Every structure is written in structure tokens, then in C-alpha cells.
């Protein structure tokens with residue numbers, strides 16, 4: 002191990018832990034998975050105003066450690082990790098909905114059907130369930146949104162524009178809070194909000210687990 006870089010070691014641990022369903026910490030490799038006590042993420046709520054003025058609250062910043070947890074959930078199928086990430090989502094919600102606010106239904110940003118089939122689960126919904134938060138699947142992806150990882154900010158906006166539709170069963174929702182796992186440029190959240198607003202639904206705010214200005218997450 003001494004001759005291996007920290008990144009390579011972490012990657013090896015990451016893969017091994019996924020294979021044995023998270024018996025090692027996905028961040029540091031300690032044998033108390035899926036996350037050891039010292040790698041448990043602490044809420045550090047971030048606030049941004051997305052294009053158009055939509056407020057966005059995130060439970061923590063994207064970092065090497067929080068990214069390891071999110072990627073274990075999204076790419077490696079370690080859905081148990083959602084329990085450790087759920088407090089970040091709850092912290093974001095608490096910041097978005099101060100006491101006395103009008104009630105709002107949580108609506109997850111929809112994911113591509115192909116991605117859902119490949120994974121066999123929807124990460125945002127897994128996170129919401131882990132946090133014990135009720136939600137309504139009010140939207141669907143209508144057009145062929147492509148994987149966003151290699152797209153620029155402008156391309157991401159075009160990629161998701163008009164890509165979301167509100168389900169007929171959700172059209173009576175008065176007021177909602179949009180939920181996604183990671184916010185990068187905000188294009189996905191902004192375009193989802195526009196679809197809801199076009200259906201007469203008020204989008205009070207958006208919340209995510211993590212916030213990053215970078216482009217390496219596969220989110221928008």
C-alpha cells in the first residue's frame with residue numbers, strides 16, 4: 002500500500018467496499034462501513050440564488066469526502082449510504098423552510114428512464130425515504146436529455162430546456178420544494194422549476210444534498 006497513491010488506494014477501497022455491500026468506510030477504508038464515525042458528513046448549509054432567482058439550499062459542499070459518499074450511492078449501488086447523507090438533506094430543508102412557512106410538497110427532479118433502469122433505483126427518492134420525508138413524483142423527463150458530464154454550462158441549459166413535464170396527477174399541487182442530489186450549474190433545477198410554474202405550481206425553493214461549482218459530478 003505504501004507505494005500506492007492515496008487516490009488509487011481510495012479507489013481500490015471504494016470498489017472493494019461496493020463489492021461487499023459497504024462493509025468498509027467508502028471514504029477512508031476503515032472496516033466499519035458504509036461510513037466510519039470520523040468520515041460522517043456534518044451539515045454545512047450552503048445558500049445560492051439560481052438564475053431566475055430560485056433559492057437553493059444545500060446540506061454541504063462537494064468535497065473529496067462527500068463526493069465519495071454521493072458516488073457510492075449514485076454509481077456503486079451502496080444505497081445504505083443514503084442514511085448517512087439524509088441529515089444533509091434535512092438540514093437543507095430546515096434552512097429552506099423556516100418556522101411558520103406555508104406547507105410545501107417535496108418534488109424530486111426527475112431522472113432519465115434509462116438511468117433509472119440501469120441503477121434499479123432513483124437516488125433522490127432513496128435519499129428522501131432515508132430522511133423520512135414524504136414526496137410526490139410530480140414530474141417526468143419528456144425528451145432525450147443526454148448525460149451532462151461533458152457539457153458546458155450553456156449546453157446544460159439547452160440540454161434540459163423543455164425536457165421536463167408535470168404529471169397530470171400533480172397539477173393540483175399548490176406549492177412545492179424541488180429536490181435534487183447535487184447542484185452544479187443549477188440548469189436542471191431552473192428548468193424543472195419552469196415546467197412546474199408553467200403548470201401553475203409555485204416553486205418556493207430548491208434543496209440538494211451537495212453543492213458544487215464544478216463540472217465533474219454528472220449533475221446540472
Ligand SMILES: [Zn+2]
Pocket residue numbers: 026027028029030031036037038039040
Ligand atoms: Zn472513514
